[in-house]
Amino acid sequence: MSRIAKSLTIVALAASLAACSSVNLDDKNANGANGSADGSGVMDPFNPNSPLAQRKSVYFAFNEYNVTDQYRGVVELHGKYLLATPAQRVTIEGNTDARGGAEYNLALGQRRADAVRRMLTLLGVPDTQVETISFGKEKPKALGDTDADYAENRRADFAYKR
């Protein structure tokens, strides 16, 4: 049989192209430490002794996203501060435990953050002051896989930015 194509060339095109260069984000990680250190009654989220810094987390049950009565006080504390400080913005960061898929947990963490935001809205805090985001299961505070670790990670945090 006669050869039709004498010399064909095939290349691991995308494969080798993929290797060309890689993007390194390591260097972006400069983090400034924050804060003064003073009295414990001060309503200042950037003061580590302030109640706003000490009580910044709302915890949730497995696969749940409703804010229980136990944490209503935490949300009210921050709501009061935000109402009194309209220029200060806050991000509510939702988290989940490690069980289940990354994307579903991202959505679940968002739902937890959103539950906190809704409560702030009811307290009169304008939506423009609040952003909600989720880390899903990607940024666990507790690294183990005990029930206590899981419970610690089912959480929404108030995170303030200067």
Next chain:
Amino acid sequence: MKFDQLSDVLPLGQGFWSRVRNTLALLTVACLVAVMPSRSDAQLKVDISGVSAQQYPIAIADFSGEPAGVLVAEVIRADLTRSGQFRLINATGAGLTVDTPIAFDEWRSKGADYIAYGTVSRLADGRYDVKYRLSDTVKRGQLDGIAFSGTEKELRRIAHQIADRIYEKITGVKGVFATRIAYVLKQGSTYELQIADADGQNPQVALRSREPVISPSWSPDGSRLAYVSFESGKPVVYVHQLATSKRVPVANYKGNNSAPAWSPDGNTLAVVLTRDGLSQIYVVNATDGSGLRRITRSPLIDTEPVFSPDGKSIYFTSDRSGSPQIYQVGLDGGEPKRVSYNGGYNISPRISPDSKTLLTVTRRDGSYRIASLNLATGAETLLTEGRDDQSPSFAPNGMQVLYAAIQGGRSVLAGVSSDGRVRQTLSVLNGEIREPTWGPFYH
């Protein structure tokens, strides 16, 4: 890498592409040398268990000529073995060259219905010439024969391509040994988006970050990856051109941006945004993120979209029934239809290339398993039996499923045949492998 056809007739029109590819080859080789660090630290351990319902007995003789011929045969054997569909017949000391007449009766008496053999020779410019043939000892004739040439680094890929040809000639299904996979390797606090050959070898770093990277998704032509990176402090969807490392944020709205999925034509990305409240599904232009359009409207979680192979609908995860289940909705809107009913937790839908089977991650007795759902009959098969099996994806021929499993407390790459009979794990010595996803056919 190039090949000459030894016997079969090739389709017309490949000559042009061969020249294009040849030109690109030179460019990429230069680029490789300049930038790519070698990654010898990523050693892999492969464990295989189970066998397929039908196994084809085949002998793969060491290729004669250069010592590299042994490597080529070993890669082919490893590929075919991992599929679970082949049983290797010992061919030690066969001493076959590509031109040796095959003693069909002798190989049949050893139990081999097929024999693959060949010769590797070194060219004047240092490149290798790999000639291979596949013979059928029952029909007493040659099934395939082809010659490739390439550099030493390309020998593994040539071997994968030969394995693909053997697989297709014998099973009638296109092989996936020369395809690639993507996954996230977490080592300490570093996340690397890596691309490797389908056997886990030859890993290369596309992105390195101190912040999480999740949900990598291959464009249908294999040239781009979409993924979610937390590098800006929150989830943002990027499209990353592998050839140039050029990255474009295609969804960076208020709140979360996640779960990218490509339309079959590669023009559109489905994404999940929380800009209007809870997680909802939208589509954007895959090139620049323009043309935002909302697809789902529920007061609850809608996430993890995947396009149906015909591009007309999207499968997704929603908790609108009170627990996460899989739904399907047309791109033109309409009422979503529930697809999964078994158990109280079904997430991460993946549709087979023939549209007949849906994979999910299902929660059973506190464990997360990969389930395979026959969409016509509703019959479900649990493909895996791990504690936390996640991120399933089909091989482009639909015959195998790649996923992440926990082994020895760490997350590793795992594979299972689509019928659940053959399982394998590929573990790296250090680090956790997450979010694996199988790339398209080799182009």
